[in-house]
Amino acid sequence: MRETASTGTRTAFRTCPLCEASCGLEITITDDKVTRIRGDRDDVFSHGFICPKGSTLKQLHDDPDRVRTPLVKRNGVHVEVTWSEAWDEVQRGLAGVIDRHGRESIAAYLGNPGAHSLSAMMFNRTLLQSIGSRHRYSASTVDQAPRQVAAAYIFGTVVSVPIPDLDRTDYLMILGANPYASNGSLCTAPNFPGRIEAIRARGGKVVVVDPRRSRTAEEADEWLPIRPGADALLLMSIVHVLFADGLADPGDHVSAVLNGLDELRELSEPFAPEAVAAAVGLDPTVVRRIAHELAAAPTATVYGRIGTTTTEFGTTASWLIDAVNILTGNLDRPGGAMFTMPVAGGASTRGVSGTGTGFKTGRGHTRVRNLPEIMGEYPVAALAEEISEPGEGQVRALITIAGNPVLSTPNSDRLDTALETLEFMVSVDMYLNETTRHADVILPPPSQLQRGHYDLLLLQFAIRNVANYSPAPLPLDDGQPDEWQVLAKLAMLLQGHAGDADPASVDELAISGLVHHAVSDPSSPIHGRDAEEILAILAASEHRGPERMLDFMLRTGPFGDGFGTHPQAVTLQTLIDHPHGVDFGALEPRLPEILRTPSGRIELAAAVLVADVERLRQAMVTLGEQRLVLVGRRDLRSNNSWMHNIEVLVKGKPRCTLHVHPDDAAELGLVHGGYARITSRVGSVDAPVEVTEDIRAGVVSLPHGWGHSVEGTRLRVAAERAGVNSNVLSDHEALDPLSGTSVLNGIPVTVEPVAVLVPS
16 A cells, blocks of 8 residues: 655555456545545456446445445334444344244345355354354345255366366357456456457457347357357257267366266257247357357357356256367367466365265255255245245244345245345445345444455456455444444344353354364374464464454465465465565366366266256257246446436436337337336336347347336435336246246246336
């Protein structure tokens, strides 16, 4: 951090926490007020790139609607109280529910912003353990879970996701992603658009598979307007061609550790491009050409994202992305799909190299629909019924951390109604929004500019091995606890401690647990060391809370100093001394050491994945019969609901519109600028119509995250541009069975014109 004493102006450097791109920011601060934010030109990863969101951290911090003082609901109205009063209310409310119904009656929901929070990544687990309930839910099952589940079955852990090596590839095929709007996802890559342009500039090719001609599709060499939900069929037909035409060649180093090649060959036989054409909506000759291009390119990589994961075949599609990368010889080699070596370590760096316990689901089931546990949580589509259906284990209290499931989960009107029936609810959140309006207590964390930052989760999926820690640019408000202290205190109250309990004791227990586990782990670089010696070294620093845990993880990670074993290697102080980050280089091959499957081999034909192929075969008929389906979309400036209260991000022409192809508009009687009623099995909304050729016929599109018209919120800017909630239309019963992820793309709907907009 640079400071000019004469003017009181200083410059802080930090990583933007608003999306997965992890761009570096240069923040000018005068008298503890932000005066300018721009891209950090010296950042080792982003090199000065910044999107419109990054510059609005000042507006988020200064937003008059941001909750700064705890709120308690009294007589149906949220009023400001002291922290002490809020904690007393939380203690009474949670203790009462536990006394009446037991711990299994408490549920937790973890929202998307927690993935960008160092405190949440470090202390959410402690909070969940303190609840003592299996009722855990998150945004994962409306987002990325299928990609992680597929990777876990194939490679052994949920973070063993192969990442497209964008900077060295000659051929990039993108399915269901729009990096020009949202950068990467499970692919941390600042300036993803610039990296796409660089592929083309060096003579490579970019192909985009999407029902919409998105901005990314416009910039690509080729757009393939697939039918929604048919990605797995397209990919399996490419697998078919690779085998049938003798193009399948995984390469020697992959073949040496590969199981299931012959089984996949047999599975792919019914899925010729001609057989799937009606369901996929693409010319078979084009599909065959694409398969040959992928096999012939010097290097190639296939990348799929939310358009592929939020479908009824999300996990199967994710599996087949890996299959195509394997069969074309592009797994684990430069320019293909590679594995990150996370600097802070992770599941893919710990344990015995090249073998492990593998991945399982079903360690518990939901009470009402018997849906299995996935990655330690239940499908969020089941939350409403677990609240509303009486019986043993019924959810009577809910804790939400930085999420807005009333807007982001399926059949959200149903969840909105269910939340009204809870006996107690507490939310850790910056806003009084559509979900937290139901909370009895809202506990505000500091703003993003008042927290230290390290992308603990996201850097496990980065396209380079990088690390960047950012101290908090601004101080905490008077009396404001840090985010980790809020989460730790909440955990203590759940454990039965009094309202004046000190969260520092949770911190001490947490770091002690990490150290003692590591010294007893034969695979740890500090195995056999004296735990008290390690704890004393950590205690000698000024770091506490998540920073101390991060320091420990960095020092025991693959690039760490091992607490003196490698004195010149990484500690947290290394990153503090390098505010623009440290680049440890391009991704390098990691097979076979990254594998954590019981066999120590790549399981290309894992039994769970193979069992879903029959359902996929049946979809060759059912997908082709659908008349009109709905897909989502995101905008660069408003890709999450909690960004809709910032004027600079939502100004301009309305973006919550229904995209309709001209042919469909003519058939349905819709006109550009008029209104349409969209109806699914579970709900109906009215939205303005935007007729455009940038969507294939038979498909309509509404954006995600809108619907800010309900009473009881404190989102003045968002309310002025309320839009409609597309998840009123998504069906809570429509799930990808392998991951429990909701189907948010490819929803069967009917559409009809309406004379005027009717509030929904």
